Amino acid sequence: MILTLLVMPVFGQSADGKWIGVQRVLDNGESDRIFLDLHQKGSDLTGTVTTLGHIYQVKGTMANGHFALFSSPQDSKPKLTGEVDGQTLHLTRDSDSFAAQPARPGDEYPPFEHIELPALHNVPPNGMAKTPPMGWNSWNLFESRIDDKTVREIADAMVTSGMRDAGYVYVNIDDTWEGVRDAQGNLGSNKKFPDMKALADYVHSKGLKFGIYSSPGPRTCAEYPGSYGYEDQDARTFAAWGVDYLKYDWCGARMTFSVEDLQAVYQKMGDALLKSGRPIVYSLCEYGNGHVETWGTKVGANLWRTTGDIHEPWTSMIGNITKQIPTAPFAGPGHWNDPDMLEIGNHHMSDDEDRTQMSLWALTAAPLLAGNDIRLMPASTRAILMNAEVIAVDQDALGQQAVPIKSGGLDMWVKPLADGSVAVGMVNMGATEATAEIKANELGLGTQVKSARDLWNHTSVAFHNGAYLAKVPSHGVLMLRVSGERQM
Incomplete structure (x- = not known):
């Protein structure tokens, strides 16, 4: 300072x-x-x-x-x-x-009190998020405009639209809900959220779960109070409100900590959540810094960001999913790599591009957190977000993350599934339509394919001479689920 x-x-x-x-x-x-x-x-x-x-x-x-x-x-x-x-x-x-x-003397911001970090230890797992979390987050569309009324309307729409029944159960408030701390250090909510416990109760009454946001720094990204020095107290407050999910964002922690401190800093809240008395999914948002995939489970986390923030264009989405590739060995039930939220339905990408994001997030076992206005979804967005066959790939019990086995104009991602079949996605990175060829022997299935299904067209397809060919539009995707004789 x-x-x-x-x-x-x-x-x-x-x-x-x-x-x-x-x-x-x-x-x-x-x-x-x-x-x-x-x-x-x-x-x-x-x-x-x-x-x-x-x-x-x-x-x-x-x-x-x-x-x-x-x-x-x-x-x-x-x-x-x-x-x-x-x-x-x-x-x-x-x-x-x-x-x-x-400025005059005294106008400077005072330095923050330095708090010593704990010695590293392994936080016991909370047993949650056996499949990637699914839900909705307020930031991508609403940012600081989110309020109690909007969250209630989103919760209603999660039910009436079919999103809840499709598996999207978390309704997560991002930054700018925070009030100020009282004389005892308790953090309240601000004027946009007059009663956070009542809001959580409303969300729960819809058969949904309630998520909230904080930072390990003195301030959050939007400069509201963070949990620095109040980890145990805030965890108890969140539990008392009925919080089911915490996104914990590094942004404001840069004022007091370095990247080398990441594990110890996140460990503090991991311990606090376990002591809170309520099961709470723990989501780290540290932008992929510090090789988080190697220690995320050690701090009790269920998911961790492997990338910077996603933005509107196709290039941002593809850039984020590419960063998933080296993290694949660290994904599995209860601990997931997170390439950030879905931009589907925010009108920044075409329907073909939205289908590609949904496919890639499912193939890489990524959390599926919608960021659009659920209240106003057109049929095309509903069909993408609620494609049950694609969601099943994301939620597969094996929890294995896909890796690309071919790249170039057409990238091929392959994900083994719990029933012995594989999901495969062919993404057309080019500017014009292209013909995709999927060969059974590249999938570890030999040449005898028992069955294959196009997950976007919802039709069975046939392999001929051990291969399947199909046209894929620019920035579009072909996604199949294929069963056969697995090669050992």
Whole structure:
């Protein structure tokens, strides 16, 4: 945290100096101040930007009183833009515009109290998530706009749409539900969620399960209070509310911990959940850092992110699933690799691309957490998310993760199943339609195929001379379930 002697800015066309402003007021009433410590040399700007939950090293340039600050050379858009107007910086961050004034001594954020991490030990497994969790998460579509009313409506729609009966049982609230801590350190919910216990009870009344979000840092990604130093207390609170699933997001922990601390940090909440008195699925969100697949089970986790956040385009989805490949040996009943949530139905991809995501997530035994508006699903989205034959591949009791055995214009992923059959997916990575050929001997089935079924067309298909051919559209998928004489 910044603790240097404050120097008043040099005014005019310079942003040099230390500045303070309020960029927004959180839904829990806290002011999210932004503190800028900038150094200008000619047209070049460097320095730090500190908010409630984050510190960014920034670089940028000044031209005619205007500047743009980037936190990484790879950033496509600036972290912050602004202009100098005498003793005021007019700033824009994302879509928020606000002003910053010269900082005074004491305006800096105080450093967080350092808490020693525990010695490493193995947290006993909780016995949950024998198949990959299925449900819905609020973030991809609603982000900070999620509230009690919307969650209740989603729960209703999970039932009426058939999603619950298809296996989607978790209704998970992501970031921005948090209130403030009382004098005893108990964390409440904010004005968007007036009674979290009542909301959990409502979700449970629909035959669904209730999930929530926190961070091991002092602040969450959206800069609300995290569970840093309150792990046991928060776990007891979540249990009392009736929480069934916790997503625990590393984002805000960067303020206090390094990647080397990941296992010990996540172990603290793993222990706390076991002591809470309620079975709670434990989901780690650490973006694939620290080779989490090698120690996730040791902290009591049921699933862990193997990737960064998924975004709208096809390229993000394919990039995330590719990162699953080296993690395959670590997946199995009770412990799953997580390439992030489904973008199906959010209109960022075509129906063909949505089918491909559903297929790849099922083949890789990934959690199936929808992120669309369940209340407004068209028939095409319903058919993709609730394809029972594809879901059965994801939920297969063997729990083995597919690996690609061929790549190029057509990628082939093969997943052994508990009944001795295999699921196979052929993904057309190209820009035009292509012909896929699946050979039985590449599936470990010899040349005698007993049966084969197209899981998207819901039809039986025939192999001829040990092979099956079909057209696959650009960015589309052919997905079969094939039975035969397995080769040992």
